[in-house]
Every structure is written in C-alpha cells, then in structure tokens.
Amino acid sequence: MRPSGRAPDQMRELRFEPGFTKHAEGSCLVSFGDTRVLVTASLEERVPPFLRGKGQGWVTAEYGMLPRATHTRGSREAAKGKQSGRTQEIQRLIGRSLRAVVDLQKLGERQITVDCDVIQADGGTRTASISGAWVALRLAVDTLKLDVDPIMTQVAAVSCGIHGGQAVLDLDYVEDSSAGSDGNFVLTSDGNIVEAQVSAEGATFDDESLLRLLRLARIGCGEIFEGQRRAVGR
Amino acid sequence: MRPSGRAPDQMRELRFEPGFTKHAEGSCLVSFGDTRVLVTASLEERVPPFLRGKGQGWVTAEYGMLPRATHTRGSREAAKGKQSGRTQEIQRLIGRSLRAVVDLQKLGERQITVDCDVIQADGGTRTASISGAWVALRLAVDTLKLDVDPIMTQVAAVSCGIHGGQAVLDLDYVEDSSAGSDGNFVLTSDGNIVEAQVSAEGATFDDESLLRLLRLARIGCGEIFEGQRRAVGR
Amino acid sequence: MRPSGRAPDQMRELRFEPGFTKHAEGSCLVSFGDTRVLVTASLEERVPPFLRGKGQGWVTAEYGMLPRATHTRGSREAAKGKQSGRTQEIQRLIGRSLRAVVDLQKLGERQITVDCDVIQADGGTRTASISGAWVALRLAVDTLKLDVDPIMTQVAAVSCGIHGGQAVLDLDYVEDSSAGSDGNFVLTSDGNIVEAQVSAEGATFDDESLLRLLRLARIGCGEIFEGQRRAVGR
Amino acid sequence: MRPSGRAPDQMRELRFEPGFTKHAEGSCLVSFGDTRVLVTASLEERVPPFLRGKGQGWVTAEYGMLPRATHTRGSREAAKGKQSGRTQEIQRLIGRSLRAVVDLQKLGERQITVDCDVIQADGGTRTASISGAWVALRLAVDTLKLDVDPIMTQVAAVSCGIHGGQAVLDLDYVEDSSAGSDGNFVLTSDGNIVEAQVSAEGATFDDESLLRLLRLARIGCGEIFEGQRRAVGR
Amino acid sequence: MRPSGRAPDQMRELRFEPGFTKHAEGSCLVSFGDTRVLVTASLEERVPPFLRGKGQGWVTAEYGMLPRATHTRGSREAAKGKQSGRTQEIQRLIGRSLRAVVDLQKLGERQITVDCDVIQADGGTRTASISGAWVALRLAVDTLKLDVDPIMTQVAAVSCGIHGGQAVLDLDYVEDSSAGSDGNFVLTSDGNIVEAQVSAEGATFDDESLLRLLRLARIGCGEIFEGQRRAVGR
C-alpha cells in the first residue's frame, strides 16, 4: 500500500492552469498533486552569442525553488550567491528535454527561455517542470503564428521508483525520501524516450526493475500528454 | 485623468488569499491590481547569532522577483550570483516595517523569516509585499497560541506620487514610470508612521506635496487594514 | 540637552576642503564634525552602454567606508567580495540626489562618477557624502568650461531625528544609535525637496514630527549651501 | 565501422596505474584510451557537520578538468570563480556511485574525499573517473586495516551510445560528439545497476535501444572490473 | 637627470601624520611625495582560529586603493566582488614585513590588523604602506602599556630601480612606469633585510645592479627610520 493510498500505477491529480501570468508569452501553473510549479516561457528575437548568424533558434531553461516551497525553509540561492549543483542539474535536464522536441531551424533566430519556479514542493518538481514547460512553450510559440510548426511532438516527464519493494509511479515526497531507487523518464508523445535516468538510493536494482519503471512511465506520461493537450486547446 | 481611469485617491483592487501554500506557518498571496506577491512566514525556534541568549526574537524579510514577473524578462539573481541593490533595499524596508509593530521580547527566542516573491509586477511590489507580509506574519504568530500577543498593531504600505501634476494613490507601472516624484508610506493601524520616503524622479517637490501624498497614503492604508483584518478573520 | 551640548537646531562644525586630491577632476574632503568623507568626481568622455547615442550624460556614485572608519573595525567589503545592502542603498541615494540637480542633456555624452569614501564615521556619513559630492561635482564640471551650465541648483543633505522626545538636527553617532526615529532630507538650494526619508527606529511617529524634522532640515541645509558656495568660490 | 576501427562492443585500452602520487592514501591514474584521469582518495578522521555523532562515515567526490585537457583550452574554473553545472553534475554522480557500494556504518566516523582530475580528455571522463575512483578508494580503505570491509562490491562505469545507427560501447570524443543518443551506466560487480542514464542528443530512442545499451555496458564493465582487481592486487 | 629633478639617491619628501583618525588604536597618514596612504592599526583581544590557545598573537594587513587615487579611475574592488592579484600580493608583503619585527609571543593573544588605504598614488604605494604601518603599529602597541616590548626593531621599505640606465631611489609614477627593472626592499633598523625583491621590467639585470639597488635602499630606509622615530616621539 502506498502512503497516499494510490495504486502503484496511479498518478497524483494533474492540473495545468495556462496563462497564469500576464506578461509572459506563454505561462502555466502546473500541479502534480501538492507539487506546484509556475512556468513561464519568454520569447526574444535574438539568440545567444554562440548561435549568432547560424539561422537557428535556441530553447533554454532555468529552475528555482521559492525558499519556503519545502517543509522547512531553504536558503535563497540569490542570497547565497550561487545555484546549487541540484538546481543546475535540473535546469540542464529541462532545457535538453525541450530542445529534443523543437526543430531549432524552424524556430528561426529566436530564443525561448523557460523559467520553472517551484511554488510548493511535494516530490517530482523536475518532472512537473518539464511537463508544464511544454505547455508554456506551446503557448509562446503559438503567438508567433509561424507557417511551419517548430514543435515536433509533445514531451512529458514523470518519476518512478521502487518503494517498499514495489515499482510505483509519480512519487510524492514521502515515497521519494524512502525509495530504494528512483528515476525520471522524459518521453515524447510519439512513443520515444528523451531521457531515462534511474539511480540507486540505498539499494541497487536489476534490469527487470528498469523495464518495469519504464512501463510505468509510459502510463503516467500518457495521462500527462492528455492534460497538456486540453491545456493548450488541441 | 489617470491612465487606469481611477480617481486620484482610488486604490487598485485589493485581494488577500491567506493560506496560499501549505508548508509555511503563515502565507498569503496578495494582489494590488495586477501586482501579485506570494508571501510566506517561516517560524523557527532559534534566533540569529547576534541575539542568542538575549531573550528576544527576530523578524526579518527577503524579497525576490521571478524573472518573468515583469514586461520583459529580467535575469535571475541566483544565476547572476548576487542580489541587486534594489532587492536589498526593499528587503531591508520590509524587515524594518514588520519589526516596528512586533514586540520582540514578547515573541520570545524565535525567528520569523518573511519571504516576499513577486509573481507578477505592475508597480508597488514593495508596498504589496509589506501589506501581505503582515497577514502571513499574523497567521504564523497565531499558530504559536501565545498568552501575550507580540504583534502590537497592523502595518500596511502604499505608494503615492505626483503624476501629471496631480497627487495620486497606489501607482501602477504606467504611472510609476512617468511620475515626477513618488514615495512609499508605511503606516500603522493606530495612526502612526513607520516610514515615509519620497523621491524626486525628474521633478523635485515642495512641502505641500509631501503632505498631500501622506494624506493619500492614510486613505489607502485604511482600506488595506480592512482587507488584512478580513483575511486573518479578525 | 543633546549629548554633544548642541542646541536642537545646531549643526556640527562644517568643513569643505576642495581639491584634497590631485588626480580627480573634482575633489573635496567634507567634515560634519568628526564625520569625514573624501569625495572625488571623475569625469569620463563616454557614457554607460544604456545611454550610448542618446545625446545625454550620466552621473553616478559609489560609496565605501574604510574598515577602521568606525569605533570597531568592520570587515573590508572588497575582501568579503560583496557590498552590503546598506552600502548599495546609500550609493543609490547619492546618485539619485545628484542627478536631480543636473541637466543630463546639457552635460552631453559624459559620465561623472562620484566616489564617497568615509575616512572617519560619527553619524551622518550619507548626508555628508551628498553635501560634499556637490562640491566635487561642481569643480569637475567647471573644468569643462561649458557654455551652458548643466548644474541647475545646489543640493545638500542632512539628517534629523527624534532624540529623547525632541526633534534634533544633524545627529552624531551617539544620538543616531539611540534615536526613536530619524531620517534624511535632501534639499535643493531653490527650496525644493529631492528626497525625504524618515524611519521609525523603535518608536513610530506622527505627521507633526515629520514636518518638524523637515523644518530642521531646511535650517541645516541652508548652512550647508553657504559652505558649499564658499568652497567652490561662488 | 567506428571511427577508431573498434568493434561495436570493444572497449578502448584500459590502464590503471595505482599509487601514481605519493601523498594520497589511495591514488590511481586511469586511462580509457586517450582519456586520462588522476584520481586520489583522501582519508580524514572526521565527518561533515550533518553526520557528526551518527556513527557513520561519508564518501564524497570532486571533479575537475585541467584547462588544456581538451582540444581547445577551456577557462579555469578557479579563475572564473565557479564550477560549471556539468562539473557539479559529474561530481554528484561520482559520489553517489561510490556510496552505493560502501557500507557507511562499517566505514566508521571517517570521510573519504575522492578527487578526479582530468589530465587529458577524449570522451568518457566521468566513467573513467568512477572506474578509477574505485581503485583509489579500495587502496585508501586498505590502509585502515579494518576488521570488517566497508566496501561491498566493485563499481565501474562505462558510456554507450547509438552512433551511426549502431549501439557502441565506450564512446571516444569523435563518437560522443556525433552520437544520436548516449548514456552512462554505473554497475556493480555483483550484477546490479547503480545508475542508468541515457539522453537523446538529436535523436530520441526506443526501449530496445535502451536494453541494447545496457547489454553493452555489462560487457564493458566486466572488463573494467578485471582491470580494477589486477590494479589492487586481488 | 631624473624627471623630478631629484638626485639618484634622493628620496621624495617624507611626511608622517600620526593620529590622523580618532577611532583606531594607532593611525598615520604617510606621504612619500604625492603618494599618500592612510594607515590604521586595529587592536583586538582575540586571535584568528588557527592560533587559538597557542599563547601568541598575530599581525596581519589589508591594502586597498581608493578608486580615484590614480590618474584615471580604477574600478572599486568591493563592487567587482574581488581583490586583484596585485592587491593580495601587496597585503601579504605588508603583513610579512611587520611580523618580521614583532615577537608574537610577547604580543600575547591579540591580533593587530593594519589597514593601508591609498588616498593618492604616485608610485611606491606598497613601500609607503609598510613604512607608515610601522608607525601605526608602534602607536597601537603603545596603548597596551606592556612590560616587555613585542616590537623588536623598526621596519621600513623603499623602492629602487634602474631608470635610464641609472640606479635611482624611491621611484615616482613616471619613473616606475618606464624603469627597465625595479624592486622593493624591506629593511630593519638594525641593518638586516626582511625582503628583497627585484624584477626585470623590459630589461633583465646583473648582480652589480642588484647590489647597487640594495645600497640605495639602505640610504632611503635610513631617512625613513628617522621620520618614523620623530612621528612616534622616540
């Protein structure tokens, strides 16, 4: 039995609130249960220096957590003067995941910066971020009214792990902090894998576990893809 | 005529959503029109080193702005590795304002850290922060169920300025960026001033203007005090 | 009775020593009693990036305190690797105050950087800085021999506060550290206000106090304006 | 055909030179072909603050690359004043991998810091680091002559990827920079997985590819385990 | 002929103004011609962590240059967020030079921090700093009224160099920036050398030049020692 009473392959309640803020070209407040992330996509008609004159665009991401998004207050990274290794790892993952489904040539010489700021954390902030980021990105690209669509497929992410010997989907904080091993899967809506990453946390795992987690991820992402489509009105 | 069509002494729509996040001892999403700030109050049973063993508590504040809270994306302070002078100035003001209405002896050896994070900016983020901070602080202190109340009065803040030759209350971004002079007033619910700060922005001003702005601030804060009381159920 | 024996509306001894250093286009060692600040104005025939090609100049300020300017040694900001919030707040105020009396169009595409370094501190370092900065600025602009004078009026600053229930002018360190509330007023020689900023420090205050402090500031700044004029030979 | 002429499941030449430096309790210069990493394990009889008094030890890792380890000189992280996100991601992975095979209780209140410094880079620096780190760790722990061995199994890592449509083992720089997708596998000598991480780089991938890469990783790690055993004389 | 018209073995005008600031236990404004450095010595009844409980004291130094001490304004190190290599090199030299003439055991568990801040620079700021630092140190130690004097001898420093083929003493900025080689000598009043450091700047030099510079340094330091004695009234 999971602490939350959910079935092993049951996601938490998903919610996408598109257009949560008014200034950003695309925005979305995404909730995976009590995990809530505000995502904005900012569009600029210029590219970073390393891409100038190459006829292609760029998509990048930044991630942050409000100090009291967590059970006990964490220190503010701006006040400490640097981003933690965890923060950098997550924002690199988000950027990679989005670029995997965007044709940068078709985007043209533009940069889209996706900011994922965790308002409330209860496990799975990086997967919620990626899933919400696609919605914000989609909305921002829609404002361009381009002839060819630079977004190739949807992308979504979900965490899975071995908790109490059982493979479970979409871990919340309680499960996450006591899982033997857990991972994050980033999948595309046409059935491919963008990123699969599973780590032992106290207990190593075998090939079968890896496959079982991947199967759960496919179930979860299917549900997320549907939510994303409803959120962007497609 | 003000750009927004408001009367000179008319506040924007005020909204306080107490309990916006679940982990913080006190929290509030405060809106002054389109300016929206998420405030959390975090309670810790310890004091900073300079107060250890002195039998009193401490209240402090931190302030931040999400990168895309503004019209164009600003760079993330955590990524730049330092807080701007503006950020530091604002968080010092918020802390001072709250401490002015808290009896630190009665609070006991506890620290309350108030985080004000601007979700969406449209002028007056510091005054919305102070006004919402009081609500979060009140809710956090209420969880302590103390015999004597360390909070002496309410505190609220509002901006006023000379715009188009006219003294106006609660400037939005459009007014703020073209005001001849503007200021922020932090007032207590028993009629006193905690902070009065007025600056020339392009046009210096005279004593009468200072007094007129202060009168407007009294009107605005009166309205805010009422909203705060409803938000905390008093 | 004030700790120093001064009358409530009595300034400390003022001294301006223009030309204190030889390299700067303008310089001044300003003393408000034992508070001594070395101010230099550095003129450059270029403007910061955000003003390039706009046909106007810029005036900005930096502030610092020598480590042993104070009773006990403070740590060196260059060694700590960052400027405190207080330092940044002060240097922003000095810059704003100077720009309020300079016509940046008439200055032309030039930048003047005013450095205020506190040699010895005894309260009122920011007001002494502003008052001395005008002298350094005036001297630096004089070297340009421009046809039209970009400096519109004099600007001076003084602190006032409620100490022992009494409104007093130009607080020294002893008064400053025990005042119920205090503030800084930046005034122009043609009778206007550039900045009025009063904060409660332990005791909130009322409208009458604010006005009384402003009246004292007018007396103090009158005296400073005279000292400035003598210093620049006008 | 691979650029290097290797068979798809062929590792580059492996070399472990234990005891490469004299001060460290354990050290090893590990080579995966032209990729060369100097690993040292430093033993201290104290633990980090968060573990004090908990009766257990800690293993952590740091990673760096000499500026000219690469084809063109990269800037020195110490000079830039911060470690890149990539550096932090890698050193977190190395630490996690080592801790997965160490019984921290049996290690006792000691800390082992493993430094992995890349002398020459030709792809696969993180997997060479992990593989060499186990040797340095083993040698350092041997100096303790403990009754019970805190090291549970060997741990090794290797990269695999899809290059030119073919799954290949142990990518060198040329393959790495043109692979459609690639990943790193960290395996234990008793057949379990510590970390599996595969990312799309330009081309997403399917479940079969993931399994094929895992199979290749088992082949490569088998060879590494043998090299490690020879290096530590077991 | 030297640019300044001085004889090769002629110092610039020396001036020591002891007691220049009121808060420091010892202070001195030292001038070597137009080079002016404000030195303060701050006494604290505690030692740095690495010396705790060892029954000895410590003397350390910090060095800074006001932004407009030089011909053109340099950027403020506190604003840049770090001290330059030059600054650090100089403050390490000052600290070493002072410790060479202090018996740290006799000083007892105290720390003296000497701050050298360059008000105006015209060559030789490090040698003026060391020479003035001894005066501030002497005055600070005198306030302790110790039974045994921890200061063993005087220490002074002067620069020498080969300019226009001629060995000259106490280089000013003009000479310094065009010297073929130059150096700094730190000598004690009992005839010994604390530090001798000569560098080629464009032209390497021979043994005889080294000796000639050392002889000049002895002449210069003799004069400085006399000035120091007068300044401290001995």
Added chain:
Amino acid sequence: MRPSGRAPDQMRELRFEPGFTKHAEGSCLVSFGDTRVLVTASLEERVPPFLRGKGQGWVTAEYGMLPRATHTRGSREAAKGKQSGRTQEIQRLIGRSLRAVVDLQKLGERQITVDCDVIQADGGTRTASISGAWVALRLAVDTLKLDVDPIMTQVAAVSCGIHGGQAVLDLDYVEDSSAGSDGNFVLTSDGNIVEAQVSAEGATFDDESLLRLLRLARIGCGEIFEGQRRAVGR
C-alpha cells in the same frame, strides 16, 4: 647536513618529460625531485583586448594545485570560488618570467597561455613551474615555424634559502618549512637576472647571505638550462 642528505649546492633530480599530453601545442611534465608539475602551452591566434591591433603578442600563465598534491588535502579553489593570494602571486610571477625572454613583437598577434598544474608538491612548485614552462613554450613556438625566433634566451628558476645557518639550493618541503629565510631566483641563460626575491621567514638576513643565495641559484639554473635543452632537442 641537509635532511635529504644532499650537498648544499646539489639540486634534486631533474626530469623533463616533453609532450606529456596530446592536445596542447607544447607540454611538459617537469619534476624537481618529488615535486611534479604538468605544464601546457596553449597557442591562440588572437590577443587579449588591451593589445588588439598593436601588432604584438602576449604570454600569460595560470597556476593551480590539485587538491591532494600536498600532504593533507587542500580545498579546491574552483569549489571555494576564488584563487588564493598565493596562487595569484605565483601565476603573475610565471607570466612575468616568461615575458622577460620573449620578444612579443616577433611573436606577432598571438597569445600563449601556459598552465602549470601541480600534480605533486614537495617544495619549489613555482620554480619547477617556470623551468618547465620554458620547455612547453619552446615546443609551442616551434610549431609556428616562424622565420625569426621570438624566444630570446632560456629562462629557469630555482629556490635557495638559509637552512640551519647554511645556504642551500633547491629546498624541498622539509627544508622550506623550517628555513630562516628563502627566496626564488629567475635567471636567463645569458647570465642575467629576471627576478630575485628573498624573504625572511623568522630570521632576517644580511647582504652576504643575499649574494650567497644568488651564487647558488646560478649553479642550479645552469643545471636546469641543460635539462631544458635536452628536453627540446637543442
């Protein structure tokens, strides 16, 4: 008797391994006994901003120490976020020493960056760095096949000191940490001095000692020059 059993004027075993790494235009692993430094020279066809368009090149150096190059592990400068004063002092010295023997006009608009990374430290890391740097520089310049040779002479460095009352050559760590005074001499192969720097460490010294150390340095550098020539095949 020296701790190592060496004669007073005896160098440690010298070794230069040119071409130690494959990417750099020039490289060398230099050993002075147990002190081992990896030096690489990186050639770029561009100059730093301050030299653009001046028709000359630049040579600069960076220095680092691997965390466990020393007896006990030192913290990683990249992780601390800044280079120590010692590191900066050393890298400035290396750069100056190399530039003293290079005709920057003849080098043309190119920059050579020499990286000296200490693999193992046993005293004399800066002198080994300079001596090895010349080899790497020579090899890098050779790849240019220029008509005129920009390298004017060889440059080498060695440490000398007064240990146990005796002047000794090429101090190892044991001697270095207990020497009364020690210094570093940078000499050219045509008999001139680039830098002479001797510091008292506990005991001041006299003119004769300075000369004796210089004589020893000439002996040591003679041996180094020969080793350098063999290493570069001249």
